[in-house]
Amino acid sequence: MRITKPQLSLSRDNRKKMVPYLLIAPVIIYYTIFWLFPVLNAIVESFRDVDGIWTLGNYIYIFKDPVFYTALFDTAFLVIFSVTIEFVLAFGLALLINTKFKGSSIFLFLAMIPMALPAVAVGAMWSSGLATRGWLNSFLMHAGIIDDASKILFLAGGEMSRLWLIIIIDAWTVIPFVMIILLAGLQGIGADVREAGYIFGGTKFQVLRKITIPMLKPTITTAMILRIISAIQIWLIIVMLFGFNRLPTLLEQIVLNYDELGAASFERIGLALSVIVAIIVSATAILYLKVSGSFEKKKEQEVE
Amino acid sequence: MNSALQRQLRRSAKRTSLYIVLVGILFIIIFPIFFLFSFSFMSDYETYSEWPKPLVPSFKADFKIDKDTEGYHLYIFNKSENDFMPFGPLFFSNSEKDVSNLRKFIKLQANSKITDQKIEEYLRIVDKESKVEFSVRKDLLANYILFFQVINGAARAVLNSLMVAGATVVIALTIGGMGGYAFARYFFKGKNLLKLSVLFVRMFPAVSLAIPMVIILARMGLYDRPLGLSLVYSVGQISMSIWITASVFMSIPISLEEAAMIFGTTRVGAFWHVTLPLALPGLAACAMYSFIGSWNEVIAAVVLTQFNPTFPVVVYKALVGSQGQINLITAGSVAQAVPAIIFTLIIRKYIIQMWGGVKV
Numbered sequence: 001m002r003i004t005k006p007q008l009s010l011s012r013d014n015r016k017k018m019v020p021y022l023l024i025a026p027v028i029i030y031y032t033i034f035w036l037f038p039v040l041n042a043i044v045e046s047f048r049d050v051d052g053i054w055t056l057g058n059y060i061y062i063f064k065d066p067v068f069y070t071a072l073f074d075t076a077f078l079v080i081f082s083v084t085i086e087f088v089l090a091f092g093l094a095l096l097i098n099t100k101f102k103g104s105s106i107f108l109f110l111a112m113i114p115m116a117l118p119a120v121a122v123g124a125m126w127s128s129g130l131a132t133r134g135w136l137n138s139f140l141m142h143a144g145i146i147d148d149a150s151k152i153l154f155l156a157g158g159e160m161s162r163l164w165l166i167i168i169i170d171a172w173t174v175i176p177f178v179m180i181i182l183l184a185g186l187q188g189i190g191a192d193v194r195e196a197g198y199i200f201g202g203t204k205f206q207v208l209r210k211i212t213i214p215m216l217k218p219t220i221t222t223a224m225i226l227r228i229i230s231a232i233q234i235w236l237i238i239v240m241l242f243g244f245n246r247l248p249t250l251l252e253q254i255v256l257n258y259d260e261l262g263a264a265s266f267e268r269i270g271l272a273l274s275v276i277v278a279i280i281v282s283a284t285a286i287l288y289l290k291v292s293g294s295f296e297k298k299k300e301q302e303v304e
Numbered sequence: 305m306n307s308a309l310q311r312q313l314r315r316s317a318k319r320t321s322l323y324i325v326l327v328g329i330l331f332i333i334i335f336p337i338f339f340l341f342s343f344s345f346m347s348d349y350e351t352y353s354e355w356p357k358p359l360v361p362s363f364k365a366d367f368k369i370d371k372d373t374e375g376y377h378l379y380i381f382n383k384s385e386n387d388f389m390p391f392g393p394l395f396f397s398n399s400e401k402d403v404s405n406l407r408k409f410i411k412l413q414a415n416s417k418i419t420d421q422k423i424e425e426y427l428r429i430v431d432k433e434s435k436v437e438f439s440v441r442k443d444l445l446a447n448y449i450l451f452f453q454v455i456n457g458a459a460r461a462v463l464n465s466l467m468v469a470g471a472t473v474v475i476a477l478t479i480g481g482m483g484g485y486a487f488a489r490y491f492f493k494g495k496n497l498l499k500l501s502v503l504f505v506r507m508f509p510a511v512s513l514a515i516p517m518v519i520i521l522a523r524m525g526l527y528d529r530p531l532g533l534s535l536v537y538s539v540g541q542i543s544m545s546i547w548i549t550a551s552v553f554m555s556i557p558i559s560l561e562e563a564a565m566i567f568g569t570t571r572v573g574a575f576w577h578v579t580l581p582l583a584l585p586g587l588a589a590c591a592m593y594s595f596i597g598s599w600n601e602v603i604a605a606v607v608l609t610q611f612n613p614t615f616p617v618v619v620y621k622a623l624v625g626s627q628g629q630i631n632l633i634t635a636g637s638v639a640q641a642v643p644a645i646i647f648t649l650i651i652r653k654y655i656i657q658m659w660g661g662v663k664v
Contacts, residue, residue, distance in 0.1 A: 020490035024498060027483040027542060031501065035539050038516035039508050045516070093329070101322060109652050110330055113337060116648035118600035120619045121637035125340040127623065128630045135339040138356035148355070172336070184659035229506045236603060240623055254511055259607060267515055274512030281507045 039278075046271040050264050058272035068273075071248040074163060078249065079231045079284075082167045082174075086227065087220075089171065090178035095208075097179070098186045108183075115176040123240030126169050130154040130241065155241060162247045169237055178223050185219025186212070221292050225285055232281050250277050344635040345444045347415035349391070351631045354384040364442055365414040367391070369426055370435035376427060378406065380414060398427045415446035447635035454632065458618050462639075464530050465599055465615040471534035472541055472598040473591045479538070480545025481587065485575075487546060488553035502543035510540070514607035521608070528610045536604050541594040548593065548658045552586030553579065555657070589654030592647045600644055615640055 049055045062068050093111070097104050114122075129136045132151055140146045154165060189212065197207040213220070235251035244256050250273065257270035343351065345361035366381035368388045375395035379388035392409045396402040403423050410416050418440045429436045452458045487498065517536055518527060526532030556579055564574040602616035609617055619636040648655070 020486040020492040023482045023486035023490075024492070026479045027498070027501075027546065030479055030542060031505070031539070034517075034520075034535055035505055035508075035513070038513045038520060041516035041519075042508070042512055096322075096326075101319075101326075105652075107326060107330065109649060111333055112648055112652060112655070113645055114333060116596060116641070116644045117337070118602070118616055118619075118637070118640050118644060120600075120602055120616045120623065121340065121641040124619070124623055124630075124633050124637040125336050128343055128634055129336060129339060131630075133355060133357065135343065135357060135359070139339075139359060141356035142359055172332070180655055181659045184656045187656065188660050225503060226506075229503065233509055240620070243624070251509055251511065254509060255603075255606075258511065258515065271512065271515065274509050277512070278508045281509075285503060285507065 042271050043275055046268060046275050049268065058268045059276075061269055062272055062276065067245075067248050067253065071250050071253050074159075074247060075232060075234070075249045075251075077163055078166060078170070078234055079228060082170045082234075083224065083227050083231050085167065086171050086175050086178050087224065090175045090223075091182055093175065093179045094182035094186055097183055111176050111179065113176075114173050115180070117173070119236050120240075122169070122173055123237055126237070127241055130165070132156075159247070162242065165241070166234070166238055166247065169241075170231070170234065173237075174227065178227060181223040181226075182216070182219060185216045188219075189215050217292070221289070224292075225288060228284055228288060229281055232277065232284065250280070340634055340641075341638055343631050344447055344638045346631050347413060347442065347446070348629060348631065349380060349413050350383075351629065353389070354382055356384055358383055361444065362442060363444070364439045365410075365416045366437065366439045367410075368435060368437045369430050371430050376430060398424065403427075410440070411443075411446075414440070415443050416440035417443050447631050448639060451632050451636045451639070455618055455622050455636065457613065458615070458636070461613050461615040461618040464609075464612050467530035468534045468537065468605075468614055469595045469598040471531055472537045473595050475534060475538040476541035476545045476594045477549075477587065477591050480542040481549045481590075483542070483546040484549025485553050487550040489558065498546065502547055505539050505543050510536075510604050511607060513539075514604055517608065528608070528612050530612070533605060533608055533614065534598065536608060537598040537601060541597055544597070545590055545594060548590040549583075549587065551658060551660055552583050552590065555586070556582045586654060586657070589651040589658060592651045593655070593658065596644045596647050600640075 046058055047054055047056070049057055097108055097111075117125075128134055132153055132155075134154075136154065137146070137151045140152070141148065146152065155162075157165070193215065194207050194211055197211045202210065233251045235249055235255055238247050238249060238252055239255070244252065244260055254270045254273045254277065257266040257273065339359075342360055346358070347361075347365070349365075350358055350361065362383070366388075368379040368381070370377055370379075375397050377390065377395055378392045380391035381387070382389040392406065392413070393402075396406060400420070403420050406423060407418055407420055410418055426436050426438055483498065486492065487495065513536070521527040521529075521532040521535070524532070526535065560578050560582070561571075561574040564578045565571065569577065600616060602614075602620050605614045605617045606620065613621070619633065619640055622636060623633050
């Protein structure tokens with residue numbers, strides 16, 4: 001008994017150290033089974049053909065396919081413009097709501113509704129609106145802006161007009177989400193810091209540029225990374241508005257190969273395309289983190 | 305002019321322009337949603353035969369019946385033409401069969417319920433006075449009822465969706481909540497990696513995990529079952545829950561737990577009796593957040609369900625496959641959107657707090 005006593009306290013100490021690992025163990029086990037395993041499986045299978053023979057054929061097929069390059073261009077275009085526009089507008093909106101004007105909480109709730117809308121409802125809303133005989137043309141006619149002869153053919157435009165349509169719709173849907181993240185960050189800064197900036201003679205713009213934005217940087221990074229990741233994977237609204245193959249994007253092509261074409265060989269092309277998309281997404285995310293300097297900051301924190 | 309007045313004027317001008325901008329923004333937000341709701345209450349006739357389409361659904365439909373040598377003729381009032389337009393059969397008689405067909409047609413096309421007796425009554429008036437005009441109250445919810453009747457398995461799909469969302473909430477909140485607590489209270493190796501897991505799990509397209517998941521779930525006997533789908537949703541929702549619950553637990557001072565432990569409770573007891581009750585509203589908000597997430601999800605569900613689709617899949621297929629008219633589909637969409645909007649309304653205060661502690 002005398003010998004076991006110190007051991008017991010030691011083991012209790014050990015046990016204490018174990019607690020966080022025990023708490024996160026389920027997370028790790030879960031991710032291993034339901035994320036890591038399928039991901040590895042998808043990667044392996046993308047290098048095999050239907051008969052299980054190792055091959056690069058799936059990738060070669062993709063790189064030879066001209067649609068892939070269209071999809072690549074469309075996706076890049078959508079990501080660059082939609083993320084930039086969304087960020088600028090959401091930031092302005094967050095600054096506005098953060099002034100806490102009268103009625104700002106009601107405004108905030110109404111601004112949150114697009115965030116709550118299911119993707120399918122967003123699709124139904126815009127496809128009923130942008131159809132030639134949809135509500136948007138009806139509204140414009142009721143308002144006397146256009147007449148029956150000058151109906152706007154929203155969905156029948158060229159590639160560029162289709163891209164911009166998607167950018168606008170995506171902005172409408174996603175700005176609330178970005179705004180919420182930025183607003184949460186802004187509220188964490190606190191008014192006193194900014195007031196200090198004003199006391200020392202800063203103009204509004206200077207305070208924004210020199211105090212608010214630098215302090216908000218971690219939040220901005222969070223919002224941007226989350227947005228970039230999901231912007232690269234845009235497809236549902238495109239398919240609901242235009243159908244497959246009218247405005248190819250990377251994810252749209254994956255779904256097309258998986259779900260629409262049916263044959264098992266196409267599934268593997270879908271898998272190979274997924275691996276390519278995953279590489280593009282992670283490369284973009286890492287590039288963004290590097291450019292925005294998030295890695296350096298982490299190192300500094302570690303030194304401290 | 306005195307400067308105080310000037311300043312006041314300038315301030316009120318500023319405030320006015322602020323509110324003008326706000327009204328503009330609200331207009332942009334509400335405008336499309338308004339039409340989604342508006343269309344869902346319109347009859348087929350309003351949606352397809354009036355041009356430009358009405359902006360608001362009418363609460364009644366106006367009809368006219370007259371008579372010539374062929375028989376009776378039915379007209380409906382068309383708002384865009386501002387006149388009565390021929391409606392339904394070219395002509396009909398007052399036989400029982402014709403009248404009941406007419407009732408069905410009026411119900412289907414104009415969403416208006418009228419009884420056979422009432423029609424016969426009107427026909428008798430026509431016999432006397434050569435024509436009759438009458439209006440029938442429109443059944444505003446007709447599209448919603450019809451959606452669940454016409455679209456196969458829609459009601460069953462709602463049940464599936466509820467089960468999937470419920471199971472996801474339970475899985476995500478227990479596993480993610482434990483992780484979040486560890487994150488808020490302890491230092492451990494790989495903490496940063498755990499924080500970034502939210503990003504990692506999103507980098508591989510969710511659709512692409514579906515095919516391998518089909519095999520895994522089939523082996524577990526869970527393919528095409530609600531629980532199987534919720535296992536897939538939980539991957540994303542767990543990482544979200546870690547972020548959110550971590551910020552919830554961080555907002556509760558650790559000193560409260562320590563105080564409880566000084567008074568003789570164990571760590572577990574302190575968590576159970578002190579931290580958990582305080583965290584409950586935040587956790588409830590987190591639960592609703594992941595409920596909304598899986599209730600709305602359609603992408604993985606399209607691939608991972610076959611005979612037991614979730615509600616979003618049913619609406620998606622109806623829209624993409626043009627299975628139903630647009631007023632029906634908007635009704636389905638609204639039915640799906642309303643719970644999500646209500647939950648967002650409930651947790652709106654927490655949503656900001658939830659994101660407050662989240663930083664990459």
